[in-house]
Amino acid sequence: xxxxxxxxxxxxxxxxxxxxxxxxxxxxxxxxxxxxxxxxxxxxxxxxxxxxxxxxxxxxxxxxxxxxxxxxxxxxxxxxxxxxxxxxxxxxxxxxxxxxxxxxxxxxxxxxx
Amino acid sequence: xxxxxxxxxxxxxxxxxxxxxxxxxxxxxxxxxxxxxxxxxxxxxxxxxxxxxxxxxxxxxxxxxxxxxxxxxxxxxxxxxxxxxxxxxxxxxxxxxxxxxxxxxxxxx
Numbered sequence: 218x219x220x221x222x223x224x225x226x227x228x229x230x231x232x233x234x235x236x237x238x239x240x241x242x243x244x245x246x247x248x249x250x251x252x253x254x255x256x257x258x259x260x261x262x263x264x265x266x267x268x269x270x271x272x273x274x275x276x277x278x279x280x281x282x283x284x285x286x287x288x289x290x291x292x293x294x295x296x297x298x299x300x301x302x303x304x305x306x307x308x309x310x311x312x313x314x315x316x317x318x319x320x321x322x323x324x325x326x327x328x329x330x
Numbered sequence: 331x332x333x334x335x336x337x338x339x340x341x342x343x344x345x346x347x348x349x350x351x352x353x354x355x356x357x358x359x360x361x362x363x364x365x366x367x368x369x370x371x372x373x374x375x376x377x378x379x380x381x382x383x384x385x386x387x388x389x390x391x392x393x394x395x396x397x398x399x400x401x402x403x404x405x406x407x408x409x410x411x412x413x414x415x416x417x418x419x420x421x422x423x424x425x426x427x428x429x430x431x432x433x434x435x436x437x438x439x
Contacts, residue, residue, distance in 0.1 A: 250427070252429075257338070257431065258431060259418070259429050259430060259431035259432055260374070260418065260429040261429075262426060262427070262428070265426065267425070275426070276428075305371075307373060307374075311427070318364065318376055318379060319364070319376070319420070319427050320376070321373035321374050321375075322373060323372075323373050324371075324372075324373050
């Protein structure tokens with residue numbers, strides 16, 4: 218089983234719909250992240266959280282919200298999806314210290330039509 | 331200026347040769363530097379990280395860091411077709427990990 222699990226792995230949704238991407242981890246890491254990846258634009262940080270009570274905006278947080286329900290769970294929501302949010306989304310975790318090496322989930326493909 | 335810059339490639343290297351991947355960063359306060367490999371449609375996998383000036387070797391991979399020049403590189407010796415992938419440089423700054431856009435590497439059989 219993957220240490221960082223994302224659900225759903227693939228989703229097609231319509232413009233204006235609310236969609237939630239969920240992430241859970243068994244690595245025991247405090248820090249969790251959401252990134253999106255677009256061709257030619259690399260990985261861009263959406264939100265990150267260093268513990269349950271800590272939520273921080275990343276480079277491209279507009280149109281997104283997050284919830285850190287527990288140390289092991291971090292969900293990303295698109296309140297009203299739009300086509301330019303079509304992308305590959307990655308959840309990731311890291312420990313405090315230890316170089317902050319990031320470990321990624323398998324990714325969630327989201328298509329907004 | 332982008333925080334982390336990489337040549338997008340593709341970089342084509344003959345099998346068995348040395349592949350050299352480069353990355354520059356803009357913030358002198360950056361603390362740690364990472365190289366990830368990503369196959370198409372898959373998640374990035376850590377190759378290695380470095381935080382001190384100089385070279386760090388791990389098998390066929392060597393990371394090189396020059397903080398004065400704000401430059402980090404990855405050398406892959408004895409390149410194999412399985413090394414064909416996109417290589418992402420990442421930089422830790424203020425507890426955030428910022429990625430470059432990646433360099434596509436193609437190993438020619």
